[in-house]
Every structure is written in C-alpha cells, then in structure tokens.
Amino acid sequence: MKVGSLVxxxxxxxxxxxxxxxxxxKDRCVFPDELRSANFPLPGLKKRLQQTSQIVVxxxxxxxxxxxQPARNPRSYVQDLDLALQAAFPGKTFxxxxxxxxxxxxxxxxxxxxADVISGRPDLVIWQTGTVxxxxxVDTNSFTDALIQGLEALRRxxxxxxxxxxxxxxxxxxxxxxxxxxxxxxxxxxxxSASFLSRFDIMRYWEESGTFVxxxxxxxxxxxxxxxxxxxxxxxxxxxxxxxxxxxx
Amino acid sequence: MSxxxxxxxxxxxxxxxxxxxxFRGLALIFIFLNHIPGNAMSWLSSRNFxxxxxxxxxxxxxxxxxxxxxxxxIDRQGFLPxxxxxxxxxxxxxxxxxxxxxxxxxxxxxxxxxxxxxFAEEMNIGEIFEAPHTLMFQALILAFKPANMDVLPLYIVxxxxxxxxxxxxxxxxxxxxxxxxxxxxxxxxxHWNLPAYPDGAWFFNPFAWQLLxxxxxxxxxxxxxxxxxxxxxxxxxxxxLAYLLFALAIVATWTYSPWAVYVPVWLxxxxxxxxxxxLDVLRLLHFLALAYVVVVVVRPxxxxxxxxxxxxxxxxxxxxxxxxxxxxxxxxxxHFILSEVNSSLGMQVGVSLAGIALLVGLxxxxxxxxxxxxxxxxxSRTAGSVTS
Numbered sequence: 054m055k056v057g058s059l060v061x062x063x064x065x066x067x068x069x070x071x072x073x074x075x076x077x078x079k080d081r082c083v084f085p086d087e088l089r090s091a092n093f094p095l096p097g098l099k100k101r102l103q104q105t106s107q108i109v110v111x112x113x114x115x116x117x118x119x120x121x122q123p124a125r126n127p128r129s130y131v132q133d134l135d136l137a138l139q140a141a142f143p144g145k146t147f148x149x150x151x152x153x154x155x156x157x158x159x160x161x162x163x164x165x166x167x168a169d170v171i172s173g174r175p176d177l178v179i180w181q182t183g184t185v186x187x188x189x190x191v192d193t194n195s196f197t198d199a200l201i202q203g204l205e206a207l208r209r210x211x212x213x214x215x216x217x218x219x220x221x222x223x224x225x226x227x228x229x230x231x232x233x234x235x236x237x238x239x240x241x242x243x244x245x246s247a248s249f250l251s252r253f254d255i256m257r258y259w260e261e262s263g264t265f266v267x268x269x270x271x272x273x274x275x276x277x278x279x280x281x282x283x284x285x286x287x288x289x290x291x292x293x294x295x296x297x298x299x300x301x302x
Numbered sequence: 303m304s305x306x307x308x309x310x311x312x313x314x315x316x317x318x319x320x321x322x323x324x325f326r327g328l329a330l331i332f333i334f335l336n337h338i339p340g341n342a343m344s345w346l347s348s349r350n351f352x353x354x355x356x357x358x359x360x361x362x363x364x365x366x367x368x369x370x371x372x373x374x375x376i377d378r379q380g381f382l383p384x385x386x387x388x389x390x391x392x393x394x395x396x397x398x399x400x401x402x403x404x405x406x407x408x409x410x411x412x413x414x415x416x417x418x419x420x421f422a423e424e425m426n427i428g429e430i431f432e433a434p435h436t437l438m439f440q441a442l443i444l445a446f447k448p449a450n451m452d453v454l455p456l457y458i459v460x461x462x463x464x465x466x467x468x469x470x471x472x473x474x475x476x477x478x479x480x481x482x483x484x485x486x487x488x489x490x491x492x493h494w495n496l497p498a499y500p501d502g503a504w505f506f507n508p509f510a511w512q513l514l515x516x517x518x519x520x521x522x523x524x525x526x527x528x529x530x531x532x533x534x535x536x537x538x539x540x541x542x543l544a545y546l547l548f549a550l551a552i553v554a555t556w557t558y559s560p561w562a563v564y565v566p567v568w569l570x571x572x573x574x575x576x577x578x579x580x581l582d583v584l585r586l587l588h589f590l591a592l593a594y595v596v597v598v599v600v601r602p603x604x605x606x607x608x609x610x611x612x613x614x615x616x617x618x619x620x621x622x623x624x625x626x627x628x629x630x631x632x633x634x635x636x637h638f639i640l641s642e643v644n645s646s647l648g649m650q651v652g653v654s655l656a657g658i659a660l661l662v663g664l665x666x667x668x669x670x671x672x673x674x675x676x677x678x679x680x681x682s683r684t685a686g687s688v689t690s
Binding site: 086087088089090091092095168189190191192193194195197221225226227228229230232233236237239240241243244246249251254257260261263268 | 339340342406409410413447448449450466495498499500501502503505555556557558559560561563565567570571573574575576577578579611614634637640641642645646647650
C-alpha cells in the first residue's frame with residue numbers, strides 16, 4: 054500500500070481531518086517508493102511516545118512553514134499537523150510550536166537553536182530549509198556547515214529532527230536553482246543519519262504526472278491546488294514520522 | 303589549426319583526434335539535457351551514473367583544446383599575440399553569455415507575470431526585479447548568474463588568465479601542475495571564492511575548477527609522451543573501474559533513497575558532502591578514472607568514431623561555443639514549452655530530441671559554411687579550441 058493511501062485511511066478513520074488532497078475519490082498524495090526518505094530512526098521521539106501522552110513538536114523553517122499567513126499565501130503543510138499527528142498516534146496529544154520566519158536561512162536557524170529550540174526541550178524538531186539559500190545563491194559550503202552544525206547540536210541535546218527540503222515548481226526552475234540545495238540536504242541527511250522529506254522530488258513527480266494543476270491562470274485555483282498539495286505533504290510527513298518510530302530499531 | 307596542432311595530429315595518425323570532438327559533443331548534449339528542468343531525458347547523462355558530470359568533461363576538454371588551438375602561437379608569434387587571441391576569444395564568450403542573460407531576463411519577466419503566488423512568497427522572486435540596474439550591472443561583472451548559466455563565466459575567467467599559464471606550462475609543466483593542485487587543495491580548506499550577487503559565491507569556484515582546466519592543458523602538451531600510458535593497464539583499469547563501480551553504487555542510493563541506510567555510517571560520514579562548487583576530490587577522482595578508462599579503451603582511431611552514430615556528436619564537439627550557447631537558449635525554450643504547454647513524458651522526450659536535432663543541424667550548417675567559405679576542414683579552425 055502506498056504511503057499516502059495508508060495515511061489517508063488513518064486520517065479518514067479519525068474522521069475529523071479534511072481530505073482535500075483527494076479529488077474525485079482519487080488520492081492524489083501517492084508517489085513512487087524510491088522518493089521515500091531512508092527510514093532513519095527517531096529514538097528520542099519513540100521513547101517519549103512510550104513515556105508520555107503529550108509530545109512537543111517544534112517547527113523551524115521559512116515562509117512555507119509559517120501558519121496564519123495572509124490570504125495571498127497558500128495553506129502551509131504545518132497547518133493542522135498536530136491534528137494529523139494525533140490521528141496517526143491515537144491517545145497522544147501533540148503541541149505544535151512554530152518558530153518559522155520569512156526569509157530565514159539555515160545559518161540563522163542554526164544560530165537560534167541553543168536559545169530558542171534546545172532550551173525548550175521539544176520531542177521532535179521539523180527543520181525546513183534550502184529555499185532561502187537557493188533564492189540568495191548562498192554558498193553551498195556555508196549551507197552545508199550550517200546544517201551539520203545544527204544537526205550535531207540537536208543530536209548532542211538528544212533531540213530528534215526531520216529535515217524538510219525546498220518546494221519546487223517547474224516554472225521557477227530557471228530563476229532559482231533549488232535542486233542543488235536539495236541535493237546538499239539529501240547528502241547531509243544521509244551523512245548525519247537524519248530523516249529527510251524531499252518535497253522537491255515529490256512535488257516534481259506530482260508536477261510531471263499532472264497530479265496537481267498549478268499552472269492555471271486562475272490564481273484562486275492555483276492557491277487551492279497548492280493548498281491541497283501542502284495537505285499531502287502534511288500526510289507524507291506524518292507517515293514518515295510514524296514509520297521512523299514503528300519500523301526501526 | 304596551428305602548425306603545432308597539425309603535427310601533433312599527424313603524430314596520432316595523420317588526422318584530428320576525433321575522441322576529443324566526440325566526447326566534447328557528448329558533454330554538450332548532456333549539458334543541454336540537464337539544463338531543461340524536470341526533463342526525464344537528463345537521466346541519460348553521466349551525472350546519474352557517478353560523482354562527476356558533463357561539466358568536468360567540458361572543462362577538461364576545454365583546457366586541452368586551448369593548448370591545441372593556441373599552444374603553437376606562443377612559439378611562432380610570442381606572448382602578446384597569444385594574449386590578444388585568447389582575450390578576443392574570452393570576449394566572444396562574454397558577449398555570448400550576456401546575450402543569453404538577456405534571453406533569461408525576457409523569460410523570467412514573462413513567467414513572473416503569470417507566476418503561481420503560492421511559491422512567490424517563499425522564493426522571493428520579485429526581489430531581483432526591485433533594482434534592475436543593479437541586477438544588470440552585477441550580470442555584466444559576472445557576479446549575478448542565473449540558474450544553469452554558471453559554466454560560461456567560469457570559462458571566461460579561466461581563459462582570461464590563461465596566457466601566462468600557457469607560457470609557464472610550456473616551460474615548467476610540473477611546477478604549474480603542482481601549483482594548480484596546491485591552489486585546489488587550499489580551496490578545499492580555506493574556501494576562497496569570488497563573490498556572487500545577491501549573496502554567496504560563484505557556483506563553480508574558479509580557484510578549484512582551474513585544476514581540471516590546467517590538467518587538460520598539461521595532458522595536451524604531453525599527449526605525445528602520454529605519461530599515463532606508463533601505468534600498467536591492468537592496474538590502472540582495475541583501480542579505475544573499481545572506483546567507477548563504487549561511485550555507481552553510491553549514486554544508486556541517491557536515486558533510490560531508501561537504500562541509503564545500507565551505506566555504513568562511517569562511509570557516509572567520509573563521503574558527504576560531495577561538493578560541486580569546489581570540485582570535491584571524489585568528483586575529481588571520478589572524472590580522472592573515467593578519462594583514464596576512455597583513453598585506454600577508446601583508441602584515437604577507434605572504428606566507432608567513423609560511424610554515422612558518432613557523427614552528430616563529433617560535429618557538435620567541433621563547434622562548441624555555438625552549440626553550448628544555442629543549447630542554453632534551447633533549454634530555456636524547452637523549459638518554457640514544458641512549463642507552459644505540457645510537461646508530460648512524451649513532451650519531455652519530444653522537446654529533448656527536437657533540441658538535439660536543432661543542435662546537430664546547426665553544427666552541420668556551420669561545418670558546411672566553413673567548408674564553403676574555405677576554412678580548412680569545416681570546423682577544424684576549432685580543432686581544439688573549445689569554444690573556437
């Protein structure tokens with residue numbers, strides 16, 4: 054069974070989560086297995102799930118991770134993430150803290166870790182990055198250093214992390230080279246045995262397969278489709294977390 | 303073609319070394335396919351089978367070709383004419399780059415009008431249009447380089463500083479090679495680079511990539527002695543093939559992400575990151591291993607180089623500046639069609655094949671024109687000049 058289908062079933066069983074990502078009875082969140090992240094464990098979160106009923110998830114990212122944004126921006130994958138996690142882990146309560154900021158780079162986020170993240174002792178950090186670096190043409194070495202510094206700081210503190218990569222849209226590809234930064238994220242995730250959700254690869258697959266129609270001239274339709282896509286990313290992220298705590302040692 | 307080139311080719315069997323043209327043409331086609339974002343056909347290119355990609359092939363052959371094209375000028379005419387000719391070439395490449403930049407601006411101006419607001423916020427697209435005069439100036443000084451337009455600025459800089467390097471390379475090749483290697487090594491630790499706009503540094507660090515250019519030039523100067531042939535073929539091929547297979551196995555874990563867990567943690571920590579900007583040692587070794595295997599396995603007079611199948615690549619390789627620039631232009635066009643009309647797999651294949659056909663057609667037309675206008679060999683003016 055595909056990832057998206059499984060999560061959709063879980064969420065449908067919970068019953069309170071809107072399945073806008075499904076259209077005409079077809080689940081649009083599916084994607085090929087080879088685009089799944091390597092299933093690296095989240096030992097800290099696994100332990101906390103066994104010990105306590107309240108789990109704190111902290112999100113650190115740029116615009117696409119911000120919730121409560123003006124109407125000109127689409128739904129974020131972080132919106133209702135707590136509800137989706139509760140559906141996947143019945144009996145647990147998830148408290149979401151969102152420290153995302155517009156145009157925040159990985160280096161800036163890494164600097165914030167000790168005071169704003171580690172001190173709060175979250176059970177899981179979702180670290181979304183890469184787009185700002187691509188937009189600013191940041192040196193990939195600096196990006197690499199920031200990622201390693203941040204991941205190692207979180208590991209030393211015993212806090213699990215999932216990296217979330219940049220979004221993509223084919224129209225943008227000649228303006229902004231997101232792929233190079235996504236590649237760096239993938240390599241650093243493998244280096245540090247960190248779970249990585251490659252939105253770039255999944256969204257590119259959806260685009261090539263025509264799953265979501267983002268090229269419409271109707272800006273309202275564009276926003277709805279982008280929102281539905283984000284909803285799928287939420288589902289995939291939750292499934293990735295579920296697999297990391299249930300299918301690894 | 304210089305007298306030096308002719309004699310060198312004569313030493314190789316009386317004709318030009320078609321391997322250079324063939325592999326440069328192949329690299330140009332790969333670069334074209336890779337430059338169309340979201341193009342499934344780019345899976346055919348070398349980057350999906352190892353650590354290095356077509357950029358390494360292009361820069362190495364460019365260094366090799368500059369020596370073939372201009373190496374004899376220094377002996378016959380001296381340093382100043384050599385410098386003048388190479389700088390004229392650099393100027394032509396610069397002009398071609400600026401032309402492509404204008405095409406790029408037209409493209410993104412159109413796209414930003416129709417752009418999906420869902421992504422505009424995060425990707426900060428509007429920012430580059432907020433100060434167009436600054437953007438233009440930064441493009442003119444090669445600090446602002448759009449996506450996929452990083453190779454020509456690297457080539458321009460390498461060409462511009464190459465005249466004294468050629469002189470030194472002819473007199474003290476070992477010292478130049480050692481200096482080039484030490485500079486590359488220093489960059490791996492000190493991260494020296496040229497600044498870019500709006501932030502960061504050059505994507506292809508010229509202080510690192512100069513190594514491949516100079517190694518290419520050194521190989522061209524030593525092509526008759528061919529010191530690499532002193533390596534016992536069985537040992538050289540064994541080590542090279544083992545490394546290429548190792549790289550293939552690692553790259554497979556990038557293609558199929560779940561397999562990454564099977565690479566031991568200690569190995570992942572040694573391997574990553576494999577940096578393209580500073581020409582990571584793993585990329586450099588991969589290219590050198592690939593080049594060694596090709597040189598040993600594909601002899602200068604290999605039968606396939608005379609086949610009809612190799613012909614399109616060879617003629618593209620002979621006119622590399624025109625084919626490179628047209629390839630970038632066609633990749634913009636191909637991307638436009640895929641993003642605005644239809645991005646299906648069939649369309650990706652169609653756009654790729656049409657682009658390749660246009661590139662080959664252009665190369666054939668230039669060859670015909672050169673022959674018709676009396677230039678030797680229909681492109682042999684470029685016998686080796688990359689972009690000449």
